[in-house]
Amino acid sequence: MNLHIYDTTAELTEKLAHYIIKIANEAIVAKDRFDFVLTGGNSPKALYQALSTTYKDQIDWSKVYFFFGDERTVLPNHKDYNGLMAKENLFDNLQTPASHIFYVDTTLAPAEAAQAYKKALDEHFGGQEIVFDLILLGMGDDAHTASIFPHTDLVKNTAKTVAAVFVEKLDTYRVSFTAPLINQAKNVAFLTFGEGKANALSHVLGKGEKNYDLYPSQLIAPVNGHLDWFTDKAATSML
Ligand SMILES: O=C1O[C@H](COP(=O)(O)O)[C@@H](O)[C@H](O)[C@H]1O
Numbered sequence: 001m002n003l004h005i006y007d008t009t010a011e012l013t014e015k016l017a018h019y020i021i022k023i024a025n026e027a028i029v030a031k032d033r034f035d036f037v038l039t040g041g042n043s044p045k046a047l048y049q050a051l052s053t054t055y056k057d058q059i060d061w062s063k064v065y066f067f068f069g070d071e072r073t074v075l076p077n078h079k080d081y082n083g084l085m086a087k088e089n090l091f092d093n094l095q096t097p098a099s100h101i102f103y104v105d106t107t108l109a110p111a112e113a114a115q116a117y118k119k120a121l122d123e124h125f126g127g128q129e130i131v132f133d134l135i136l137l138g139m140g141d142d143a144h145t146a147s148i149f150p151h152t153d154l155v156k157n158t159a160k161t162v163a164a165v166f167v168e169k170l171d172t173y174r175v176s177f178t179a180p181l182i183n184q185a186k187n188v189a190f191l192t193f194g195e196g197k198a199n200a201l202s203h204v205l206g207k208g209e210k211n212y213d214l215y216p217s218q219l220i221a222p223v224n225g226h227l228d229w230f231t232d233k234a235a236t237s238m239l
Pocket residue numbers: 039040041042043044070071072082137138139140141145146147
């Protein structure tokens with residue numbers, strides 16, 4: 001695991017953009033496409049804007065396929081839909097064709113949406129193992145990642161799949177990759193900054209005994225791939 005700590009979020013964004021560009025270009029050379037899983041929430045907005053403006057010319061975007069590691073069960077035009085955030089900050093700037101974006105269909109019931117998404121992944125990977133080139137993850141203040149929240153069924157899910165999960169504290173369902181599916185990726189990178197994340201990060205990366213139920217981000221450990229944490233000083237202040 002590599003832990004990158006930057007002074008400012010601007011520097012973090014720049015370095016993470018360079019890391020993504022490198023992995024994207026390597027994947028495009030190796031297999032003529034880049035399978036890229038996006039994270040949701042607020043943290044990635046500046047990164048997505050930078051990738052699609054400042055760094056737009058550094059990747060052949062026609063070879064990039066976008067996926068979502070988790071989705072909120074709101075309709076696609078709702079402000080909380082992760083897909084809408086990515087559209088507004090990334091896809092619109094890049095004019096990404098619809099055929100390259102794998103949105104979670106939240107017009108379906110959560111379990112059906114999860115099943116349909118897994119089916120779409122299986123088809124994209126031609127029935128082979130689902131191994132993404134890069135999965136970008138965020139981490140909530142409660143140490144959840146994707147939508148693997150503390151004390152939910154998803155923490156113990158050992159299938160390499162996409163699942164619906166009821167998150168009691170939010171009184172809502174989410175659709176999410178399971179940890180074993182994430183851990184098949186070639187590269188996994190966390191984007192985590194700000195003092196609000198400091199306590200969670202101190203537990204997730206601390207030396208204490210693992211407690212996956214309380215700190216689900218601890219589940220992320222790629223089997224054959226690389227794990228990188230892109231953070232700032234504020235988020236790592238309690239480490
Ligand atoms: O709900 C979610 O939260 C996490 C963390 O978001 P952040 O804005 O606190 O970084 C995010 O990774 C996930 O995709 C999202 O659905």
